Amino acid sequence: IISGRIGKVKLNADDAYPFEVSENGIQLFANNENGIIYGFETLLQLLKADGNGYYFTNCRIEDEPRFPWRGLMIDVSRHFYPVNVIKRNIDAMLATKMNVLHLHLSEDQGFRIESKVFPKLHEKGSDGLYFTQNQMKEIIEYARLRGIRVVPEFDMPSHTTSWFLGYPKLSSLDTVYSVERTWGIQDPAMNPANEYTYQFLDKFIGEMAELFPDEYFHIGGDENNGIHWKKNKDIQKYMKENEIKDKHELQTKFNQRILKILIKYNKKMVGWDEILQPNMPNNIVIQSWRGKEAMIEAAKKGYNAILSNGYYIDLFWDTERHYLNDPIIKDANLNSDVEKNILGGEVTSWAEFTTVENVDSRIWPRTAAIAERFWSPKYVKDVDDMYRRLETVSFHLEELGLTHIKNREMGMRRLTNNEDVNSLRNLVNVVEPIENYTRHRRGEKKQYLQQSPLTRVVDISYSDAPIARKIRKATDEYIKKYSSETTEKSSLYFTNNPKQYLINELNKLSNNHKKLELIIANSPVSKEIKPLSENISKVAKIGLETIDHLESNKKFSQKKEQELLKILTDFKKPIAELEIRIVSAVEKLVMVASGE
Numbered sequence: 001i002i003s004g005r006i007g008k009v010k011l012n013a014d015d016a017y018p019f020e021v022s023e024n025g026i027q028l029f030a031n032n033e034n035g036i037i038y039g040f041e042t043l044l045q046l047l048k049a050d051g052n053g054y055y056f057t058n059c060r061i062e063d064e065p066r067f068p069w070r071g072l073m074i075d076v077s078r079h080f081y082p083v084n085v086i087k088r089n090i091d092a093m094l095a096t097k098m099n100v101l102h103l104h105l106s107e108d109q110g111f112r113i114e115s116k117v118f119p120k121l122h123e124k125g126s127d128g129l130y131f132t133q134n135q136m137k138e139i140i141e142y143a144r145l146r147g148i149r150v151v152p153e154f155d156m157p158s159h160t161t162s163w164f165l166g167y168p169k170l171s172s173l174d175t176v177y178s179v180e181r182t183w184g185i186q187d188p189a190m191n192p193a194n195e196y197t198y199q200f201l202d203k204f205i206g207e208m209a210e211l212f213p214d215e216y217f218h219i220g221g222d223e224n225n226g227i228h229w230k231k232n233k234d235i236q237k238y239m240k241e242n243e244i245k246d247k248h249e250l251q252t253k254f255n256q257r258i259l260k261i262l263i264k265y266n267k268k269m270v271g272w273d274e275i276l277q278p279n280m281p282n283n284i285v286i287q288s289w290r291g292k293e294a295m296i297e298a299a300k301k302g303y304n305a306i307l308s309n310g311y312y313i314d315l316f317w318d319t320e321r322h323y324l325n326d327p328i329i330k331d332a333n334l335n336s337d338v339e340k341n342i343l344g345g346e347v348t349s350w351a352e353f354t355t356v357e358n359v360d361s362r363i364w365p366r367t368a369a370i371a372e373r374f375w376s377p378k379y380v381k382d383v384d385d386m387y388r389r390l391e392t393v394s395f396h397l398e399e400l401g402l403t404h405i406k407n408r409e410m411g412m413r414r415l416t417n418n419e420d421v422n423s424l425r426n427l428v429n430v431v432e433p434i435e436n437y438t439r440h441r442r443g444e445k446k447q448y449l450q451q452s453p454l455t456r457v458v459d460i461s462y463s464d465a466p467i468a469r470k471i472r473k474a475t476d477e478y479i480k481k482y483s484s485e486t487t488e489k490s491s492l493y494f495t496n497n498p499k500q501y502l503i504n505e506l507n508k509l510s511n512n513h514k515k516l517e518l519i520i521a522n523s524p525v526s527k528e529i530k531p532l533s534e535n536i537s538k539v540a541k542i543g544l545e546t547i548d549h550l551e552s553n554k555k556f557s558q559k560k561e562q563e564l565l566k567i568l569t570d571f572k573k574p575i576a577e578l579e580i581r582i583v584s585a586v587e588k589l590v591m592v593a594s595g596e
């Protein structure tokens with residue numbers, strides 16, 4: 001039963017879908033197609049099977065989203081992904097009831113959309129890797145049919161090197177530009193003191209406003225370091241004449257001009273939190289990324305805001321940390337009118353270390369947990385239950401065509417020269433890339449370029465390794481019996497015998513190095529993990545020895561404890577940009593076995 005608006009995807013659609021499953025059939029109510037689509041997605045999740053066949057359990061469901069803006073930003077500029085990659089990510093978004101695909105379409109490292117008005121943008125700025133307008137229309141339509149809006153971002157005035165190859169007059173410094181190949185904040189920026197810039201952007205935004213039907217248009221606005229503005233005499237003169245005291249005021253002037261252009265084309269401005277400056281009208285949307293302060297300030301001042309701080313999926317964080325990051329911050333004490341200004345949030349997938357091959361595994365399944373944060377009531381925050389359900393969702397996503405599971409297996413076969421991957425898998429199961437932007441900062445030594453092959457073990461490893469997490473969890477459960485505080489029985493979803501689980505996993509790992517060593521000996525790119533593999537086996541051996549001690553009611557001496565803890569601390573040092581994620585569990589075991 002459907003009523004209301006047909007065929008348009010818009011912010012603040014009524015996405016509720018009350019439905020009922022009974023002996024008489026299934027009744028689904030909705031005010032628009034989104035509700036119908038979401039109802040079917042939920043129904044799919046409820047399908048069960050047993051020896052007698054497939055069935056639904058009788059139920060009544062009242063479900064609607066907590067936030068209207070449930071976004072995923074994909075950076076297609078630092079690395080480019082073709083249409084099929086975007087489409088399968090749209091499928092995953094629908095399965096997790098997300099509704100905004102934000103495409104970061106231009107960067108220092110690439111300009112990724114065809115412009116018919118200014119063809120040198122994509123011809124010179126993309127290495128031939130860009131979406132044609134027809135392809136983009138196909139993506140937008142594919143998304144629309146799944147209730148998903150597509151918001152384009154053209155980051156300006158900075159992050160714009162790729163524009164300047166074809167149109168150097170837009171830039172602030174008269175020099176020869178080439179596509180940037182390194183990561184990090186770059187100096188090039190558009191010239192805000194030249195009328196040419198605004199004439200150009202008027203035509204360009206006019207073209208893109210027609211291509212992208214959504215009413216929101218993202219202008220970036222982040223990380224302008226002002227260096228090239230300082231080097232340009234005309235810009236300095238313009239600032240003096242107009243009494244502009246610093247780069248922030250100058251950028252606000254620039255943004256005010258861009259806003260006029262957007263309004264002319266019936267678009268609403270979205271920008272990173274740097275655009276929140278005095279003298280910007282509050283009919284713009286602030287995307288908070290550097291912290292939560294901008295979001296709170298924006299919401300209080302009557303701006304709409306979306307949160308991305310805490311949802312940076314490229315930081316290799318555990319799912320739990322993202323999941324518990326709520327867009328409504330308790331301590332901010334916002335009243336309900338102010339809370340309404342917070343439209344929701346966006347996961348951001350920046351692409352320094354993602355390729356067509358591993359991008360799905362960097363985004364999924366962790367993003368599904370954030371999608372739940374955007375959809376479900378605030379009180380839904382049982383982490384163990386989230387992880388239990390996330391496993392099911394992950395397999396569902398694979399069935400939809402996402403490659404986060406199968407490409408890891410493929411990567412492991414490549415790393416082992418198609419030999420047995422079991423021992424490599426055992427290692428991959430307990431390591432994770434070093435968190436935050438530590439890998440990026442190594443780029444300052446120019447270790448990483450845009451063209452660097454991302455085919456190392458770190459590139460196929462988990463951001464939140466499930467087996468490592470289960471080992472940590474089983475350890476916590478196992479040592480409870482040595483604590484006076486609780487006597488609760490184990491309630492882990494993956495085992496009802498944490499001790500046996502630990503012993504099995506640690507046994508596997510303690511013998512692993514012998515096997516893996518032989519395989520990586522013939523794999524040049526895997527050689528770097530040899531010491532890591534050795535350390536994992538040593539950690540596991542310490543774990544087993546400690547459990548043995550505990551089980552025979554023996555205690556480590558203080559000297560022995562210190563010795564073991566020191567060794568374990570050494571094993572925390574990253575190797576090949578990877579960290580062993582079971583060391584903390586073994587440390588706990590050692591401390592308990594020492595009477596702590």
Ligand code: ACM
Nearest residue numbers: 222223272289350
């Ligand atoms: C950003 O991460 N520079 C928005």
